[in-house]
Amino acid sequence: MQFLTTTATTQGYMSLFFTLGLMIVLLYFMIYRPQKKQEKKDAEMRKNLEIGDQVTTIGGVIGRVVAIKDDSFVLETGSDRVKIRFTKTAIGAVEKLNMDDAPAKK
Template sequence: MIQFLEQTAGTGNILLTMVLPMVLVIGFMYLIIYVPQKRQDKKDAAMRNSIEIGDEVTTIGGVVGRVAAIKDDTFVLETTSDRVKIRFRRSAISSVEKLDMGNGKDDAKKDAKKDAPVKK
């Protein structure tokens, strides 16, 4: 009976030494590959959902232009000064440059300086 218990305890140690490294490798791969990819996917989805009319967009195919119209899952891109319009899916967006409308606070300060009386 004692020999049987010693044999099963030895088998448990061998099993532990075989399974533990595999579990650690799988956990390491999860942390190194899966978690950062999910974080990047969330950033990309937020970028694609934040496009507005007038933003400059680059597609995954390299087409650069301004957003002319937006529908549910597609957008229309104006590519040249000839106003060539092409419809793309939102998933085709590689990068977005927001339309710079100016900062309201800076404009208000400039207007206040213009309207202020000049001291002589």
């Protein structure tokens, strides 16, 4: 009878470890991996920032980039041309300046 109890306990532990391992794999594919993809996408967006791009910050400030330094940029907002310095980590979204649609100057 001792053998049956040991086997049942061992199978219970194996089932528990299998379930725990499956949960860890699911968490990796549902949480960690998409987060890393988003971080890479955000880093690429910050790296490709150019003067003239329209930027929306995570605080909701919208304006055009007028200067870029190492880890910061200057944003010009509104018609009164207010200039505010932000760190690049404050960028929420970037709309690229499209020069292809601009009318030709004479």
